Amino acid sequence: MSRPPFQIDETTTPKHTNAWVIHPDIKSDPNRRLPDHALAEAVSLAHALPELKVAGSEIVPLKTVRAGMLFGSGKIKEIKERLEQHEVELVLIDGPVSPVQQRNLEKEWGVKLLDGTGLILEIFSDRAATREGVLQVEMAALTYQRTRLVRAWTHLERQRGGLGFVGGPGETQIEADRRAIDEQLVRLRRQLDKVVKTRALHRAARAKVPYPIVALVGYTNAGKSTLFNRLTGAEVMAKDMLFATLDPTMRRLQLPDGPEVILSDTVGFISDLPTELVAAFRATLEEVLAADIVVHVRDISHPETEEQAQDVREILASLGVDAARESFEVWNKIDLLPDDRRDAVRARAERDEKVFAISAITGEGIDGFLSTVATALQGALREADLHLGFDEGKKRAWLFSQDIVEHETQTDDGFDITVRWSPAQEAQFLRL
Template identity: 75%
Template sequence: MEHDPQITRAWVLHPEITSAYKRREPARALQEAVALAEALPGLEVAGSETVRLSRPHAGTLFGSGKIAEIGEKLAEQEIGLVLIDGPVTPVQQRNLERAWKVKLLDRTGLILEIFSDRARTREGVLQVEMAALSYQRTRLVRAWTHLERQRGGLGFVGGPGETQIEADRRAIDEQLVRLRRQLDKVVRTRELHRKARAKVPYPIVALVGYTNAGKSTLFNRLTGADVMVKDMLFATLDPTMRRLELPEGPEVILSDTVGFISDLPTELVAAFRATLEEVLAADLIVHVRDISHPETAVQAEDVRSILASLGVEEEAPILEVWNKIDLLDADARDAARARAARDDAVLAVSSTTGEGVPALLAAVSDALQGAQHQTELHLGFSEGRKRAWLFDHDLVQNERQTDDGFEITVLWTAKQEAQFNAL
């Protein structure tokens, strides 16, 4: 069989542990794992299968008969990389790699590779490298070429000119300390940018949603921006922000964020907290759902639980956008439209055809109406810190000194008022 030597042939396995509680249909989980693999450049998915297990084997994950059976397929198909959709211990990884004579990545390793390939900002790159090093630290140290970056990705998959860097844990720890220092600098710079943005009295609207829900397409339609839109998982990793003028109501800053995914490894939720900070700063969250996806309800639940883990409160203002209604059959489409007509917090749209977008803009406007309101304050001379905060955030419209302090007129959002009251 002739294969392109630049392309790694991959095989995807989804272990279905029959004794474990399953939230998701195994066939759908395998489909998502294949989509994850296809999101990584330089890979060709040659095949995939679900492997049923009553329980995982401690040293090898699978039983010996299954290992031999899969091994024959891998040799026949000339597979160079096996992707296992789930956690694999370092010992299991080493034993399976020996048995099958291939490289092996578990779900965390694969997502790290994709994150590395997609990260665009300095902060994104540093966050990925730190997450990768933390992950590698718990495993046998193997080849990782991101220290001498000769290609995109972190080097787990391998590539032209790959160098073997054998390093002990101390070397990883030193590298982590260096990266943390660099990251602190970058985060401080971002803080300054965010403060500068806070002075612009525009409310922030954050688009969130499961990966591949169509957020970037919607973002582009609303703002005319050219954000990378690909029908693949994790197409957007760094937040992209644009100004958006609503037909009626305030100007807003619209933020497109990284897509969420089920079972996102904890190291990665932490690594991308900074990317998702824009969501915490938002005056309004727009949760974009792919309503045509068979597991849209499970995906929505995953998004809500990640938002909760980030510290977004349940009462935070959220609009739910049922996207991709153009992909539904006529009955389901009518039902989605009817539900949206009944519920102010649900909008049925197609970011591809533009259906429902004017209604979405009107709903954003309504949700933010009174986003800025005027308040008269009296501050005593002793409250200099509060007065300085108002000026730092450019909220003061007018100020008059009196015998016992200052009469100040401010224009602010409810969020800014709450921040001020907490000082």
């Protein structure tokens, strides 16, 4: 069954910016995705910005990319008519757009234009909550904007400055703005260094009470925050939109019949995540690098769940996450599957001891997953027999504060204590 070349939402809200989403379906692209799913994801990205109203969306098939205009002249004219008809102020192109293409299309259509990177930056700017997140977004935005300093068109100045900060200067201002951006980047790096040092102090404080870290990672909108909230009772934003969580949230969690852990919820990944954004958010994802266990949460109901999983694996590898690190896959949203597929997914998961089919909404499968994580962490612990004198009360109190004492017997000259501890706890005890 053929789909219409574009879809239109006739309802508009005057207070919002009317946006039009275009997915260029480039036939020659070796990494070409299913166009319907790619467009749906791009529209979801647009919905993540509350000030936008998606007036319509369409797939534009392309045999080749036009260097200066992206699309052919006939298609540009055809799209322009739709944009004028629906009073569109912003066009979102799902994919990379060169500065020259952006300039030319904005001139031709009389609208503001954002490519995939620009849209993600706007979302990051809207969502970032911590000081570090805000600084990282500003740095990424300035780095992106610096690449956009090409000849701009004066009649578009107000339009390009309307939404967020991804805009462009006039031709005579290019060099001055480039210098200003470089100076601002230096200032932001200094501020970020201070914030990162503060986070390092927080990590050092946690190291003194070395709870294992369990990090939730996954494609954006896979249900990480919903799972995090269910496990910890935290009030983390968990909406059905892309990039709902940008700053890592960490909470203590007592595993059933297991150790207490720190659970970390992290920013979601997305296909073709721009390199500069991965670098900008590296510190935000540093809890993943320090994690004892990495939990890859997947939306198993998504038609492209395998492709999404591969995107996540590639980004984790680029961040330096060792493939040999203890990890599990959680196949979330099985409640959204039809009965026959749900049974098949459960059966596949049961054949792999590191895969769990769950629903963060209904709670199905979560108990078994947590028990396995607890067992994996306990496997990293070992037993040791200690003898402490009566004058070593501080050491004894520390052992009990860590909840690692298995057995204690009082003797004539002190205490015989059996503990089950991690290498980090043992090293800290020896320093007491």
